């Protein structure tokens with residue numbers, strides 16, 4: 001196998017402050033190593049102990065891991081629990097009056113909900129669902145704005161054992177339809193409209209369109225939350241108002257006690273080809289992952305004000321909005337709007353106003369905030385912050401440095417968390433009180449997570465060489481299957497040729513440095529092959545972003561007669577979009593810069609500028625689409641879920 005070459009040389013190291021370490025849940029590397037050792041010596045005992053300590057079981061488990069039929073693993077399978085009970089009821093005797101959710105609407109109104117109130121709302125809504133004959137095992141689509149009610153809907157499903165499938169409010173009718181049909185949903189929970197950045201998005205209309213596309217007879221109920229009061233069409237056989245069905249409902253609802261393996265939810269994630277995959281998660285194992293990572297990686301303390309900016313339509317909004325923080329009994333911020341409305345300082349304003357201590361967001365958000373106003377954070381009081389986090393894409397070292405210095409004021413560790421929809425919770429991430437940080441590295445695996453880098457035959461690669469990122473042993477929070485498609489599950493994630501079907505294949509490339517730190521290099525599908533050198537996308541992009549004029553960059557390969565593939569870079573500048581002579585000047589400057597930073601091999605053959613890059617609704621750069629543009633091919637991909645379609649024309653035209 002030709003391994004993947006690393007060309008980036010990042011040498012900066014940042015130690016956690018002694019203040020931070022002293023009060024951290026894991027205060028030093030030794031404590032981390034002890035946990036790792038425990039897991040190594042008695043893997044099942046380690047996980048069983050965590051599951052007993054962190055989850056309230058209605059009936060304790062005796063079976064830890066059932067691996068009769070790999071990779072269809074079952075964890076704690078004879079244990080019985082309820083996830084909503086573990087997120088709400090368990091706090092009522094100790095902190096009923098603590099604020100669970102500080103909700104800030106798009107236009108700035110703030111609503112605080114205590115644990116007791118949240119419990120009441122969830123119980124009432126759960127009773128209302130039962131009243132609509134929705135029961136354990138039924139699939140319920142949630143297509144809601146980012147509001148407290150979205151969490152209420154998810155928790156209420158969990159309470160009655162219904163399997164929710166949240167669809168991000170930005171998805172089109174076609175995408176929504178596909179998910180409704182695949183899940184065989186009996187109900188949809190939605191709102192009249194969603195409001196983001198003052199723009200109204202007619203969710204109920206989109207649901208109606210999706211339900212008119214056929215094969216949707218399974219759907220018996222549409223529950224509509226009134227957000228704006230906009231007129232919506234109403235089918236009285238099927239549609240009900242949220243506020244009407246909760247009236248008169250009891251504020252108590254006995255949880256449905258389910259097996260640990262009962263599916264808590266499915267969440268659709270688009271694969272590189274074919275229809276979206278319904279990633280299916282369990283109850284007990286999933287909850288354990290969410291909770292442990294809150295404790296270890298977010299170093300949760302009861303005085304924290306936690307803010308994860310992800311929408312509940314993504315896995316991050318499941319694990320670190322709807323479940324993890326509530327399982328810990330945390331106070332968290334939920335924000336309905338966008339970072340730039342009404343001003344580019346909105347995020348900083350929210351941190352200042354609510355005294356946020358832990359701020360978790362995505363590199364794309366960070367890079368666009370830099371573009372909008374690199375010096376803006378200095379105008380706000382961000383002194384409440386103690387920990388920052390990043391997720392969703394590799395964070396380029398320069399973006400990391402800005403986040404560290406300008407937002408965290410060189411005081412807050414950054415947890416760069418590597419994980420996936422499929423893994424349910426953090427897999428490789430810094431323990432913030434214990435690990436020295438290196439900008440751009442997600443550092444080391446959590447205790448009990450056996451991550452490794454292997455070649456095409458499944459053998460460990462040498463230190464410093466890039467290869468496939470795998471997880472060698474089953475872990476509690478991993479996906480259980482793909483909804484209705486066990487073969488695709490097995491073939492995609494446990495391929496026969498890598499580790500004999502025993503390893504979980506993440507689909508990312510990575511390498512480990514001399515200190516054992518992991519560096520994610522990008523998706524395997526995006527690896528470039530230039531003159532026989534296999535290069536990940538992350539490092540060339542990071543070199544470009546390190547140039548003072550560059551805000552964002554994406555690189556792809558295009559066929560080249562001599563080199564095999566040539567590097568094509570798509571670049572967003574911090575200042576104005578270049579025109580005339582400045583284009584050529586800038587291109588030459590950046591090509592030389594990359595050659596100098598990482599070597600001539602990575603020098604882009606071609607550079608195109610845009611005001612933005614094409615991104616998915618979750619903020620990931622769509623490199624596949626850029627590849628099509630670079631090759632001058634017709635776009636055949638579905639681009640209905642693209643956040644900013646106009647930018648494609650610009651990037652096409654600008655072929656220089």
Ligand code: WTA
Nearest residue numbers: 391392393394416417418419420421508520
């Ligand atoms: C990428 C999001 C580098 C990676 C939780 C992964 C990252 C995919 C990081 C999963 C990170 C996520 N560093 N890359 N810290 N976090 N990724 O399913 O390619 O939306 O496989 O889950 O995002 O994306 P997903």
